[in-house]
Amino acid sequence: MHEFYENLFTRHQETHDMPSNVRIWEWARNVFRLMFPERNSKKLLSVEAVRATFKIHENELYELLLKSKDCAACDHAKIVRNFFHALPDIYQQLLEDAQAMLDGDPAAKNLSEVIRTYPGFLAISLYRMAHQLWLDDVPLFPRILTEYAHERTGIDIHPGATIGRHFHIDHGTGLVIGETTIIGDYVKLYQGVTLGALSVDKFLAGQRRHPIIEDHVIIYAGATILGGETRIGRHAIIGGNVWLTSSVPAYTTVYHKSQVKFADPKIGL
Amino acid sequence: MHEFYENLFTRHQETHDMPSNVRIWEWARNVFRLMFPERNSKKLLSVEAVRATFKIHENELYELLLKSKDCAACDHAKIVRNFFHALPDIYQQLLEDAQAMLDGDPAAKNLSEVIRTYPGFLAISLYRMAHQLWLDDVPLFPRILTEYAHERTGIDIHPGATIGRHFHIDHGTGLVIGETTIIGDYVKLYQGVTLGALSVDKFLAGQRRHPIIEDHVIIYAGATILGGETRIGRHAIIGGNVWLTSSVPAYTTVYHKSQVKFADPKIGL
Amino acid sequence: MHEFYENLFTRHQETHDMPSNVRIWEWARNVFRLMFPERNSKKLLSVEAVRATFKIHENELYELLLKSKDCAACDHAKIVRNFFHALPDIYQQLLEDAQAMLDGDPAAKNLSEVIRTYPGFLAISLYRMAHQLWLDDVPLFPRILTEYAHERTGIDIHPGATIGRHFHIDHGTGLVIGETTIIGDYVKLYQGVTLGALSVDKFLAGQRRHPIIEDHVIIYAGATILGGETRIGRHAIIGGNVWLTSSVPAYTTVYHKSQVKFADPKIGL
Amino acid sequence: MHEFYENLFTRHQETHDMPSNVRIWEWARNVFRLMFPERNSKKLLSVEAVRATFKIHENELYELLLKSKDCAACDHAKIVRNFFHALPDIYQQLLEDAQAMLDGDPAAKNLSEVIRTYPGFLAISLYRMAHQLWLDDVPLFPRILTEYAHERTGIDIHPGATIGRHFHIDHGTGLVIGETTIIGDYVKLYQGVTLGALSVDKFLAGQRRHPIIEDHVIIYAGATILGGETRIGRHAIIGGNVWLTSSVPAYTTVYHKSQVKFADPKIGL
Amino acid sequence: MHEFYENLFTRHQETHDMPSNVRIWEWARNVFRLMFPERNSKKLLSVEAVRATFKIHENELYELLLKSKDCAACDHAKIVRNFFHALPDIYQQLLEDAQAMLDGDPAAKNLSEVIRTYPGFLAISLYRMAHQLWLDDVPLFPRILTEYAHERTGIDIHPGATIGRHFHIDHGTGLVIGETTIIGDYVKLYQGVTLGALSVDKFLAGQRRHPIIEDHVIIYAGATILGGETRIGRHAIIGGNVWLTSSVPAYTTVYHKSQVKFADPKIGL
């Protein structure tokens, strides 16, 4: 037992000091709430107060990066500058995403409902913020942000993925979008869709292993699309529970047909 | 950048004041814990204390509704009265749901385990409370409640759905039940089941777009059943991963057969 | 209404006093953080402090068990002793699991990323702790721990399952592993996989109802494998969305082939 | 050192289980806020809600008493009944006290300022509640309540003291009122006044050891009045810093005259 | 009893909505910590971040004032502007106060100890902020701030008092400074000093009722100085426990001489 304690003690000394996941989540949540006050009880009463709140979040990000030993070689100031410089465009994209979710879901009553309650909106928001940090090679933070969204929504988007505008996630639980996926504009994904890798040997790290989804594609619940060579052409519709490891041309519909048999239900399946 | 700050400032002024999601969740959680003290460390020591606690929750709901500008035209007192008047029946239904989950799951040891640990029980509880508010046309609150359940359990039940008694959800992650779904009594659903819409064009809002599931139906993991014309007859069994867009008669078993091929596993899939 | 209040009052009196779910979660989280300081901001500065922290957690578990009326007949001291005696091996297994997840996922950069952000790692950690309590017949606690993991990760592993070493969960949302499942070493499971029961009649409680997965098996996203007689042979590969209710020999590849049809996308599916 | 640990361990086992000071404070604070909503952000929206909140606090007091082993022989139900039966009169007295403080202090602007900010008002409120419990021989709770007030205000009133109506405390820091003190109506006390015991030998426990202060007396800052035989007659005025161990007739003024000397201030005092 | 509930209900409806004391305290504490980072764990990493934090606190004060119905007729924007415009000078005065406390107390090791631990420093800081709000006729807030200081330090300074520069409070518990007191520069006050009113009839409200203390005066522990006509001349020294209701010329020393008698200590006092 003593050896075990010594092992843990060694680990405790070796472990890189780093801001806790919780602090990083809070930072991102605060930026998110600033952009979408529907999720935020604090009302800002002047343009100056808005601007000041951004500065505070800049200071906070800078401090989080400084404290992260994994990021010792980072250009902290540049990362912060780039992130907040990109934020107006991220905000614009998120408004379009919310609009896409409102337009595409008959159950949605108004934009406020989407912003306050749609898990897909939370997930794409955290992804878009995380992706900006990913582009500046910040270690660990981007993944911590998208895993926070994963935990809260069941939607697992790797921060390295590339996702176009007017993106619509419906329901979303179980959705997986891999690191090198490329998704066009006006794409709509349902719950349980996987955009994954065919083979996951470690030596492929750094290469494209995930599919390309072109503009205006719809992929229904539970479909699994794998592989770096797989490309789903524009305006294609992929039916639910489909399993696809090869490309599909534009304007195609792919579906999966179940066999229906009359059987004695007592036997069960 | 200044324009961005001004946009956000304008949004901050326009945003309807409304109780935060967190306060609405807490209200619902408190009502839930009052009915199921297994989830609640506070013990009430007299009938009077039980009754008083209900009154407190009535007051809280009334205040939440009053503070919600989206609900300015609501008859707040009537909503509150209806909700708490319906609660004894909701409670009875939830006890039956818990019993159904206990009866249908060999791994369940007793009712207490179901109530304390089954995500399906939490999800159906929040749905049944949210549905009552939905019936009284309360805006946003019902969805906030079911999305809270969605976040905690991965079970996404729209508050507008109609669900019968003795409802059994097993595991449940990824389960989706759409707005106009109708589910009978003694139905059992597994994880990853979608009861969704075939087509989700916005102009269908308000019409039935989701299937009807009759009494005693069982639907296994990952099955996807879509469309407002689709009706699953009583005592039907739908196998896992099935994709269904048309009706199925009573007492039918539908299943999905995978092809099994011997292949060189080195090639992968 | 008065009758309803009286019912609830009776329930409040009958309900077994027991530590709240939250306290039990906190205990487990503290043990977990002690082993993996990457998830813990408190640094222990001596071997003595590590040892002492274990003692504190022993005291806490003992107190939780003592306060649990369901566990009145337990040998509390023995449960505590066994748990902490087993912990060094659990820790070793978890390090191997983390290594397996790092080796098997090209997107993973280092062990620290796996430990801090992979939901599969959190889920297997709570399962391994819960399983040890399960082996000592502790009521309710094991399920409370695995449902905590389920809530946070969407990964639903029953504490009674048997899982070998070098276990790899990728993404994981929607994964279900039933009570009597047996899983070998070096197995890799993706999101949405169900290892479930064919028939779930209550009278089968206590019998094996779930499959056996041998060493080195890979099961892709959305596959459903059911039944106590079902055995997946070693080195088999089960493709995504496959539905399996019978055994598969070693070194087999099973996959599911979707039909691809060109269709007028306006018709939808 | 081991012996020390064993001592503490023994103490830990022997220590009576009892609700923590913090829980008892919270109960009292909640009752206080219910009566004085100026100190409470939660608004009650119906008479029913007011009544229900009282019931909740009754339940809470009952539970606190039940959990207190020192109070095993108490008639818990009677204590609770008496306390809440007395509350309307306590409330009335506190309104009069607040009015007295408003009338007597030119700096006070309105009743709301007194209720929200005057430490004397907080102290007399907790005293009046504690005194009611004292009358029913509740152990420890009364002292815990008045020491809470002592900690927050520096005003130390023993729960056993008897205090009349229209009581005015100004500033109040350092005020001490002993266990067997009797104070009439319309009395006004300043900061630093001591109404104490002349001799505090243990064998006097249970006897009157503190002075009697008749109606309409004013006692200025820093006066010390001691002894169970000491009686301050009605309408007497006791000057600041006076030291009194014998009685004073009605309508008397007692003051303390300092010697004023011209001296070289470099010497100091 | 029902009448009591109705009374309380009426009070609940009548009570002015106002930000809670706690929120007002937090605002002031945050401004204080921004000026004295020794009391604040959050480090600001750029001048911009400092400026932004001020803006946030401006926004917060503005919101607090807006929400306060007592302040409906206030010019909220002007109050905020004046407060933050005055802050640099308040800060300068507080630095001088801290220096005065360091210079005058041999036990003080350095400025950091004064700022972090001296109750006098906390009290004068909250007074100086409260006084600025008082000058702009803000209702209730100033008193809430100084009573917060009173509660934490036992030092009770009315926000209406006028206090010069280089002010030194030593120990301070029980110190009372009334509403119309005027204190010069380089004054030093010990614990238990009262600068109060001789007569406190309500009709004197608005008139000067408290003494004038000129520059360089020292007043020792427990001295009581009363009356609007009382003026303590510059460089006077007032001994401990002195009771003064008339003026004292400059450079005077006033002290109080106790009688010392040999007595049989068995008799006690």
Next chain:
Amino acid sequence: MHEFYENLFTRHQETHDMPSNVRIWEWARNVFRLMFPERNSKKLLSVEAVRATFKIHENELYELLLKSKDCAACDHAKIVRNFFHALPDIYQQLLEDAQAMLDGDPAAKNLSEVIRTYPGFLAISLYRMAHQLWLDDVPLFPRILTEYAHERTGIDIHPGATIGRHFHIDHGTGLVIGETTIIGDYVKLYQGVTLGALSVDKFLAGQRRHPIIEDHVIIYAGATILGGETRIGRHAIIGGNVWLTSSVPAYTTVYHKSQVKFADPKIGL
């Protein structure tokens, strides 16, 4: 204004990083609760758990010292070792102090009441812990601990003072004990007593400036005793409100006699 921001920014950069007052208070409070479980809801269930909890607090103190830049030159390990080595004796002294307070106060019912509710007991406890750190020249921590007690109790004991055994504080608000005071055994002090310095010129720092109080002395409320040459002989009794700047022989009684005059109370004082 910009200059002000720059000043503050500079201060923010210069400020020594140090654990917050709150963290240091929590450490001390935890040690205190471990010794006096009456103030602690967590029950330790084995000697091992007691020992382990001490180790945790050792680790915590060590970490706090390490993080304190003011203590960069400290021998952290030695300070921690000495503190916990001294703790059994501190504990013994505190038990004696509690017993002294019980014996000397007729209002005290039992030891538990003293430990749970007497501010004097809290103050002497924090003093005795702080004094041990003071003996090892730890900067700032000792004062932070005694000021925490000062804030909660109004009792201001400098950590450098020397205090004997069986020490009794009654009520205590406003009590001040200076840095170089020496107090014997069985001494009893009331509220508002000052043991202070006659002259507080900075150049006296490091010299004895405060009185010596021999064994068995009693000092009543509001007495002020000043000066490093002042010695109060054993068994002396100092009456309330006395002002003393010179020594008093053993077995003396010193008291203060107020003048009592009949006067027209309408004139006031």
